[in-house]
Amino acid sequence: MQQLVNFITKYKYFLFFLLLEIIALSLTIQNHSYHKSKFVNSANFVSGGIYNRINKFREFTKLRTYNDQLLEENTRLKNIIAQQRIDTTDQVFGVTDTTKFNQRYLFTRAKIIDNQYHKRYNYLTIDKGSKNGILFDQAVVNSKGIIGITQSVSKNFATVQSILNENSRINVSLSNSLHFGSLEWDGKDYNVLQLVDLPIQANIKIGDSIITGGRSIIFPAGIPVGTIEDFGVENNSYSFINVRLFNDMSAIGPVNVIVSLFKEEINTLEEARNEY
Amino acid sequence: MNTNILQNILLFIGLLLLQVIILNRVLFLGYINPFLYLLFVIIYPYRKDRGILLLLCFLLGLFIDFFLNSGGINAAATLFVAYLRLPLLKWVLGKSEIDFPVFDITKQPFLKVLTYVSILTFMHSLIIFSLEYFKFSYLGTILSRTFLTSIFTVILIMFSLVLLTKRK
Known part of the structure; x- marks a missing residue:
């Protein structure tokens, strides 16, 4: 018991430091995890x-x-x-x-x-x-x-x-076909996002518009997102598709x-x- | 002693507000924000009793995290450099614990202070960006951001230290 007390008094600053550091790191990990309520947030x-x-x-x-x-x-x-x-003028007898x-x-x-x-x-x-x-x-x-x-x-x-968040994945589709994929961000240019998981069957070309797909319960379908800036094909699938946003996120x-x-x-x- | 405590409280609040209102919006070259709030770790009175310093630095970092929605990144980094402050000071400036009551960082040789500040800042930025990106594949980004942010921060801190000496 005496030894334990000695140990604590000898290393009290280190133990205090360790305790606070563990709190800080667990808050960081909580913040990085997807869809968990965040204790540290600016909404206070x-x-x-x-x-x-x-x-x-x-x-x-x-x-x-x-x-x-x-x-x-x-x-x-x-x-x-x-x-x-x-x-509506076409449907003369239409009743809402x-x-x-x-x-x-x-x-x-x-x-x-x-x-x-x-x-x-x-x-x-x-x-x-x-x-x-x-x-x-x-x-x-x-x-x-x-x-x-x-x-x-x-x-x-x-x-x-x-x-523009590592955890963000938004369901989007092409405006001229029903093929859909997910919109993610690679952390580089804040106005260019990446479209992933788009099947190769979807024919895309530079300048095609991207809209939100109806598969997300959060976003309504058909909200404009951006246009395809460039893409690459590798092993019969799209290796990358860059989407330039209509918005300036800054x-x-x-x-x-x-x-x-x-x-x-x-x-x-x-x-x-x-x-x- | 009382004026000392008041000074430290004002420094704490002043640096916090300066950081969140102005410095976090600088975005030099698109992403570089200087962490001037580290000045608190550097000029907080040097004592053998480190408990209060550790707690204050943790809180300062945590409050900044609240503004930045960044979990505990700033708290972890600031706490870490606050803990390593004394060993580093002994190592770089060759001070022993007896000197601390009369020790004044603004009266030390410029080059030694610069080394001390640079090492602290670099460690702080490295922890911040490592925790923020949290993946090995981002190593290049982490290092480049750490390097550029540290340079910017060191310049600002040295400038503030010079201003603080001039006033006396």
């Missing part, structure tokens, strides 16, 4: 509040860009509405059956108050939290494409796992968070299937 009121204050100043310098983005999006949406008017109408997604708005794009595991912070209906695992997009998936949520803030401001209203239903179905 101190860091969220500070980021919000900084963003209020920085926002002014980017108002022109954000205005252009909004104008672009408005034009695109107006064009979609205009096309649909033409379609409201009982069959099911809204699948709900869009809410938020602002990016902190944006990381230079690390391997990048996160963004948004200025909306559980008070505004933000929950874990919701899609974050803007007018030009996908941004990420919500991760830790506090009352007023939330963190978003960026698509300059994103206003975003939409998408609530998937059918998510629980799909989840229960899939869980039931997994039990067999």
Whole structure:
């Protein structure tokens, strides 16, 4: 017993150091693992509040860009509405059956108050939290494409796992065929992501558009992502496909968070299937 | 003694805010952010009793991790250099424990301080980037980022040390 006490007093700093280091390393490992709630996150009121204050100043310098983005999006949406008017005139006797109408997604708005794009595991912070209906695992997009998936949520803030994150895998498909693959990031250029697991049967060429596929319960199908920049073929499969995003990931401001209203239903179905 | 504690608290908060508000957004050459907060490890009073230093450095790193969503990366790295601070100081500057009460880092020979700061910074950056990338296949990226970030950080820390001496 005496020896034990001696040992502890002799190495007390080393033991203290070891204890703290183990805490730090376990927090790091927890942070690197996919889909685990993260204890260390910037969605708390101190860091969220500070980021919000900084963003209020920085926002002014980017108002022109954000205005252009909004104008672009408005034009695109107006064009979609205009096309649909033409379609409905064909069905003169068509009656909208409201009982069959099911809204699948709900869009809410938020602002990016902190944006990381230079690390391997990048996160963004948004200025909306559980008070505004933000929950874990919701899609974050803007007018030009996908941004990420919500991760830790506090009352007023939330963190978003960026698509520029080692853990991020987003189901995407080609816009001109139904072949799908996953979108990942190799950590090099923050505006170029990699499309993997695309079957060789899919004919691609440089400049083809990539959109989100319908297989993800988080992202709605058909959200623009980017265009194919270059690709390589090896042993009768694609060795790499680089996708240039429509977004500039270093300059994103206003975003939409998408609530998937059918998510629980799909989840229960899939869980039931997994039990067999 | 009391003013000393107050000074250290102010230094802690000041370096933390400077790091998260300004320095984490520098992105020199696209990805280089200097870790000036290491200055805390270097100018915190040198005592034989290391418990408080270890705890403070752990907390400083952890608070920065909270802002960066990076788990415990900064905490682990800062704690590590805080633990190795004394042995390294003895080795590089040839000081014994008797000197510590009157020891002042700003009054040491420039080249020795530069070596000391460089070794600390390099170890710190190496741990940060190794933990961040966490894979052998990224060894090249880890080393290049460690090297560039360390150079940038050392320049800033030496500059701050010179400023601190001038004031006295």
